[in-house]
Amino acid sequence: MSDIGPAELLRRRLESNPARPLVTYYDDATGERVELSAATFDNWVAKTANLLVDGLAAEPGGRAVLALPPHWQSAVWLMACWAAGVEAEPVGVSPAGGGAAVEPDARAEPYILVAAEEVLDRMADDPNAEEVVGLSLHSLGGALAHCPPGVTDYAVEVRAHGDRFTPGPEVTPALTALTVPGEDGVTKTTLTGAELVGEAFSAADEWGLDARDRLLVDMPFTTLDGVLVGLLAPLASGASVIIQRNFDKAALDRRVTQEHVTAVAGVSGWNVPSGSVNRLL
Secondary structure (H helix, E strand, O other): OOOOHHHHHHHHHHHHHOOOEEEEEOOOOOOOEEEHHHHHHHHHHHHHHHHHHHHHHOOOOOOOEEEEEOOOOHHHHHHHHHOOOOOEEEEOOOOOOOEEOOOOOOOOEEEEEEHHHHHHHHHOOOOEEEEEEEEOOOOOOOOOOOOOEEEEEEEHHHHOOOOOOOOOOOOOOEEEEEEEOOOOOOOOEEEHHHHHHHHHHHHHHHOOOOOOOOEEEOOOOOHHHHHHHHHHHHHHOOOEEEEEOOOOOOHHHHHHHHOOOOEEOOOOOOOOOOOOOOOOO
């Protein structure tokens, strides 16, 4: 177990190499490509954490359910939750966009629901959600096409919040940081921030990642492996990550070359060219 939380991993990256790309995002259905340096990613995290605390009254020890697809904004929301001491429970969205892929953990206390626009109409009336945030995930940062009553439009509201976030003393690595399905797919696994960082360092070591690596990922954030490979192991090792949505396998060989990919995770049915790329998962 580590003695630091996930937000400390981002702070260390900022100190060591703020301008280097941290997250690159592709949506092969739209042709979208977004690249964020560590400094830009941190700016979004700070704004989102301030929105959580100042706009949504989130408190350390609270919970946010993230019904989001693989996306750079999903990574931002994970890190913003951890910066604010909020437990993140990513449930993703179904491939067809028909609703949450996994039901949130059934606990008595209410939570903040953060949902992609494609599932927002189905989830906005969740009786267990004390606040609902809708994300358009628009490439140009556009507002929701339709914002249901009582829903906070992330793209509109986040702009007003500060570029720096300072957590209170209650935010410690001992707080629960993540809830994901267990290995049996039924029970839930929970990890503190310290445990999550420990898993990140272990994964980076097991996969042989270092600061020279560019990791291409086709996995959702709805499992521990997805969170590790899609964000935390790259942060722990100094690597950068390429997150993909609506992945077109026909583009893979070209993307590996163009993006200088050194490791691939979550891409099934692909024969790795000998000596070029390590397949992790």
